[in-house]
């Protein structure tokens with residue numbers, strides 16, 4: 544494994560207060576900024592041989608959350624990794640009634656409810672609960688600090704946190720709880736959270752300007768209670784957003800019939816949530832199989848990022864400009880792009896039908912134009928989009944940041960259920976940024992013309 548040799552450890556005390564409030568250490572934030580600025584990937588081990596001993600603790604703390612955890616030269620982290628491994632298994636349970644979601648809640652637990660859910664549901668919760676307004680725009684370390692403060696104020700420490708909400712609530716509270724050593728039980732209330740974000744223990748936040756979910760942890764929940772009744776108050780935009788991730792799982796699992804069933808649900812107006820409910824466990828089992836083989840994304844788990852290379856970059860780009868866009872819409876664009884690349888570079892056939900299906904769950908050309916501009920506008924945002932694409936390096940690469948700078952990594956397919964592997968065996972394929980940009984322009988022209 545490649546490594547990066549850090550200097551003495553003297554670093555600018557950027558955001559020292561925030562850093563201290565979150566990690567009990569004023570230097571962590573500056574180290575994170577330095578690591579991103581150096582273009583480090585998650586696969587580059589941190590060599591701390593030259594770091595002064597008084598700063599070592601700060602580097603260990605930063606390395607644990609940088610892209611959800613790096614390895615240190617000398618494998619200092621091994622005992623901690625084993626401990627997390629042991630905690631890995633948890634129960635995902637589908638329940639029939641709303642009350643069953645809360646039947647394991649104890650008096651000591653803190654229940655945090657997404658305000659967007661509380662607006663619709665009058666919940667009878669045993670014990671302490673509070674509502675919090677979550678949003679993608681504020682999925683950052685400042686919000687984590689607010690949640691950490693709430694959890695710290697709660698006694699006794701190290702109790703459980705029950706999170707009732709969508710993916711943003713789960714990622715934020717899961718991270719805050721992980722920092723403090725609290726364990727979470729998820730009660731996902733969006734389709735996306737049920738079939739994706741509540742599973743697999745990935746928690747974390749966006750870190751500007753480096754993009755989505757760049758700081759975080761792997762922290763398995765203690766349990767997940769899935770009650771599909773929540774979907775009755777979810778609007779079509781959010782249902783379609785979740786459907787995109789479900790379609791992604793169907794494609795990665797090579798389950799063509801499941802894809803068609805999910806598309807049938809997406810095509811009906813309003814979205815056929817009864818059909819979705821009947822397919823939820825099938826979708827979940829595809830993701831569960833992948834994460835059980837590679838819980839910490841050292842290899843195969845990267846395939847779940849199919850469509851996310853371009854998708855994440857566009858989501859960050861649009862969110863920054865105040866456009867209301869869902870995660871699923873951006874992933875749908877990213878999946879169209881990845882399917883086109885799979886056809887062109889990996890010989891995948893039959894992508895046209897899947898692309899025209901996905902076109903129905905991604906923004907139409909008018910909306911795309913409003914959010915990102917026409918193909919003529921693309922040159923003016925080229926640097927920004929490429930910067931985001933390069934920061935979103937997928938974890939499975941065997942190449943170091945140094946040798947791979949300037950390459951964009953994609954998860955591509957040779958057929959449904961069959962991932963294109965690079966020559967080195969990695970689960971992602973690298974494209975030089977010049978080619979990557981030309982391909983994006985082509986996809987953009989395609990989207991504008993359909």
Ligand SMILES: NC(=O)c1ccc[n+]([C@@H]2O[C@H](COP(=O)([O-])OP(=O)(O)OC[C@H]3O[C@@H](n4cnc5c(N)ncnc54)[C@H](O)[C@@H]3O)[C@@H](O)[C@H]2O)c1
Nearest residue numbers: 659709710711712732733735736739740745773776777870
């Ligand atoms: N951790 C992971 O493995 C993982 C995987 C996929 C996506 N994600 C993250 O998930 C986030 C997207 O999650 P999301 O799609 O759930 O969005 P979200 O959490 O923003 O929820 C969408 C909206 O629906 C509202 N809502 C939630 N439940 C509702 C209900 N039952 N009825 C009515 N309204 C309801 C919310 O208040 C919010 O306004 C992104 O930040 C993405 O990065 C994480």
Ligand SMILES: [Zn+2]
Nearest residue numbers: 788851870874
């Ligand atoms: Zn996603």
